[in-house]
Amino acid sequence: MEDWVSIGYLLSAILFISGLKKLGHPRTAPFGNQLGAMGMLVAVITTILTMELASEPANWVLIGAGLVIGSLIGYWLAVRVEMTGMPELVAMFNGFGGAASALVALSEIWKYLENAETIPVGLELTVTMVAAGLSALVGWMTLTGSMLAMYKLKGGISVFGKWIKTPTWGPTWLNPVKIILMLAVGVLIYLSICDPTNTNYMWGIIGISCALGIILVLPIGGADMPVVVSLLNSLSGIAAAFTGFIIGNSVLIIAGSLVGASGLILTFIMCKAMNRTLLDVLFKSFGGSGEKVSLTRTKVGSDADEVAMMIDGAQKVIIVPGYGMAVSQCQHQVKEFADLITEKFGTEVKYAIHPVAGRMPGHMNVLLAEASVPYEQLIEMDEINSEFPDCDVAVVIGANDTTNPAARSGEGPLAGMPIIDADMARTVVIIKRSLSVGYAGVDNDLFYMDKTMMLFGDGKAMMSQLNSAIKEI
Amino acid sequence: MTPEILIGNITLFILAIFLGFELITKVPATLHTPLMSGANAISGISIIGALLGANVAYDAQQTAVSGILAFVAVVLAMINVVGGFAVTNRMLNMIAGKKRRGA
Numbered sequence: 001m002e003d004w005v006s007i008g009y010l011l012s013a014i015l016f017i018s019g020l021k022k023l024g025h026p027r028t029a030p031f032g033n034q035l036g037a038m039g040m041l042v043a044v045i046t047t048i049l050t051m052e053l054a055s056e057p058a059n060w061v062l063i064g065a066g067l068v069i070g071s072l073i074g075y076w077l078a079v080r081v082e083m084t085g086m087p088e089l090v091a092m093f094n095g096f097g098g099a100a101s102a103l104v105a106l107s108e109i110w111k112y113l114e115n116a117e118t119i120p121v122g123l124e125l126t127v128t129m130v131a132a133g134l135s136a137l138v139g140w141m142t143l144t145g146s147m148l149a150m151y152k153l154k155g156g157i158s159v160f161g162k163w164i165k166t167p168t169w170g171p172t173w174l175n176p177v178k179i180i181l182m183l184a185v186g187v188l189i190y191l192s193i194c195d196p197t198n199t200n201y202m203w204g205i206i207g208i209s210c211a212l213g214i215i216l217v218l219p220i221g222g223a224d225m226p227v228v229v230s231l232l233n234s235l236s237g238i239a240a241a242f243t244g245f246i247i248g249n250s251v252l253i254i255a256g257s258l259v260g261a262s263g264l265i266l267t268f269i270m271c272k273a274m275n276r277t278l279l280d281v282l283f284k285s286f287g288g289s290g291e292k293v294s295l296t297r298t299k300v301g302s303d304a305d306e307v308a309m310m311i312d313g314a315q316k317v318i319i320v321p322g323y324g325m326a327v328s329q330c331q332h333q334v335k336e337f338a339d340l341i342t343e344k345f346g347t348e349v350k351y352a353i354h355p356v357a358g359r360m361p362g363h364m365n366v367l368l369a370e371a372s373v374p375y376e377q378l379i380e381m382d383e384i385n386s387e388f389p390d391c392d393v394a395v396v397i398g399a400n401d402t403t404n405p406a407a408r409s410g411e412g413p414l415a416g417m418p419i420i421d422a423d424m425a426r427t428v429v430i431i432k433r434s435l436s437v438g439y440a441g442v443d444n445d446l447f448y449m450d451k452t453m454m455l456f457g458d459g460k461a462m463m464s465q466l467n468s469a470i471k472e473i
Numbered sequence: 474m475t476p477e478i479l480i481g482n483i484t485l486f487i488l489a490i491f492l493g494f495e496l497i498t499k500v501p502a503t504l505h506t507p508l509m510s511g512a513n514a515i516s517g518i519s520i521i522g523a524l525l526g527a528n529v530a531y532d533a534q535q536t537a538v539s540g541i542l543a544f545v546a547v548v549l550a551m552i553n554v555v556g557g558f559a560v561t562n563r564m565l566n567m568i569a570g571k572k573r574r575g576a
Contacts, residue, residue, distance in 0.1 A: 070551020261493025361505035
């Protein structure tokens with residue numbers, strides 16, 4: 001490899017590092033993302049230049065076609081996606097990344113199989129086979145795991161409001177099976193070093209890895225999905241690093257392990273926000289796995305006029321958005337509501353943002369920002385919880401588990417999860433389609449409190465009714 | 474591959490992992506998803522391996538299958554890279570763009 005190639009890769013590694021660093025701070029995040037994209041561009045251009053300057057002609061048709069097709073599909077998907085569909089898309093991209101790394105590894109091994117003289121010997125054989133095996137394990141696992149995660153996130157969307165059991169299945173005996181399968185991959189890697197031309201080992205590794213991805217994600221409930229996607233993201237980085245070992249490429253090793261490590265840290269941060277440990281997420285079924293609670297209690301619904309009159313005179317209103325707001329896309333109506341009561345009644349309005357409200361962290365911020373809600377009004381859970389006792393009305397829009405007081409009791413699937421203290425407000429208005437349970441499958445006492453007014457219906461429809469009722473006052 | 478190169482690569486691997494651990498410390502919840510999605514786009518770096526693979530496949534004419542595998546890898550990696558950065562950019566513009574107006 002010529003020197004300038006290494007320098008090109010070094011430059012792109014530097015861009016990746018500063019990009020990731022800046023992505024962690026609100027002010028610099030967009031620039032960080034651009035730095036990352038620039039790093040990728042530098043790496044690709046460096047590689048293409050190497051090929052151009054090489055003595056043999058490069059296979060431009062194949063390369064160009066791949067680059068163009070991939071870019072167009074990726075761009076089209078990214079531009080077209082609805083804000084509610086963002087988590088699924090990230091999961092899908094992630095799966096593709098893992099698959100790409102595993103395919104590169106497979107392609108290298110295939111080259112040896114097609115051309116027996118090129119099979120390396122000694123140390124190189126060991127390194128290649130170990131790296132290829134691990135890259136396959138992590139890469140294929142990431143693909144199947146991410147695809148299942150995407151399906152699970154999607155499944156959650158289509159059945160919202162009417163909770164239907166998502167395919168979540170994870171008996172405890174599955175945990176030792178996972179470990180046995182991982183060990184089996186280790187054995188297969190060893191066997192493939194002893195007998196590199198036997199393709200059965202390779203197919204064995206690929207098959208087991210695909211199965212592992214499925215059974216790793218299958219027991220995990222919807223509320224934990226963002227954590228799993230983040231973990232899979234970390235894994236896809238590691239897969240790229242292993243692939244780097246096979247082809248002896250420094251930028252793959254650096255960027256891959258950077259993403260692997262920082263992705264793991266992010267996974268821990270996300271777990272902490274939900275008061276769960278990674279081991280709990282991975283090995284203890286949560287959310288949707290338990291029996292569905294049969295609802296025995298009922299609650300009489302209120303109407304928009306009643307709620308409007310009650311809000312008239314409120315000094316302070318805190319809006320608690322949840323996934324229901326995302327599904328019905330009513331963020332603009334919510335903003336209108338906030339503007340109306342601020343103007344008409346002089347009410348102070350704030351938004352309480354639970355770290356995992358919606359189906360991905362930051363979901364609510366993105367939606368409310370889209371509706372031009374001032375950033376200063378979005379208050380994170382830890383800060384706003386102390387304000388609920390002074391708050392006249394808490395308006396909960398399509399949130400359930402994140403406001404469930406059962407989380408404080410220390411029992412059941414929600415135990416210990418931090419929640420928004422909406423029940424501390426003097427009056428609680430809840431806009432929700434029904435009394436049904438949320439993702440965790442736990443009945444919510446908040447709905448049945450005397451001070452709670454339920455507005456049953458679709459978020460957008462109810463907010464519009466509420467807004468017109470307020471205008472008429 | 475000489476032992477020196479292998480050691481060099483392992484050194485890179487381990488140092489980069491340590492760097493990655495230190496890089497992310499305290500991230501506000503708002504940025505969890507964009508950070509995940511941006512990091513995910515960076516993991517599409519296997520595009521480099523895919524490009525090299527698709528090219529080598531041409532040099533030795535008979536290695537058709539490995540070339541096709543590498544070609545699929547180029548497409549998938551490119552979807553990951555371009556889509557990942559574009560979607561992250563969209564998310565961040567929504568968060569940060571409005572913030573500037575609000576401030």
